[in-house]
Amino acid sequence: MSGETSGPGLFVILIGPSGAGKSTLLKAYLSADPTAVRVLSCTTRPPRAGEQDGVDYHFLSDSEFSRRRAAGTFLEYAQVFGRHGYATPREEVLTVVGAGRIAIKDVDVQGASQIRKAMPEAVQVFVAPSTLTEIERRLRDRATESEDAIRRRLAEAERELPYAERCDHRIANDDLGAALAELTAVIASERRRRG
Structure with missing residues (x-):
């Protein structure tokens, strides 16, 4: 993969609803590109x-x-459930990108909007399965959420899906191997384009 990863540094953010497979795709990419x-x-x-x-x-x-x-010092931040703060540290991103490497993380739609304003050159990739039914199946398969929580997450997913139109790229994450190949191609293309 070294030929595909040479070029300028990039900040890539994976965006999508809960159950989209963002974290799984992120881990797969990190394994493929050390x-x-x-x-x-x-x-x-x-x-x-x-x-x-x-x-x-x-x-x-x-x-x-x-x-x-x-x-x-944060590119974006949010209070989750009114209790805990979460944020993306600006300096960490700039250090990695400045070294010509790929900085990558998954964020929610709210975080992505803030990053778009603070760092418009970040590559926004919307990740979601083809259907809400698949998102529901994944949430249920986790077996970590109550029925009410699943319903809330599905309603949130419906609200978040239109954000895909504002992203630079969209990946249908129905098959991890295909999604990983597409993400790898997106990153290589962005590096060539900006190189």
């Missing part, structure tokens, strides 16, 4: 069992998160 770097989110939530600072997230206190937000 030069790519997953951008870690900053969060105020406490680490879960087995999570490590600097490996899974950058865990911050509420006061440190607020200080960084006020200083403009």
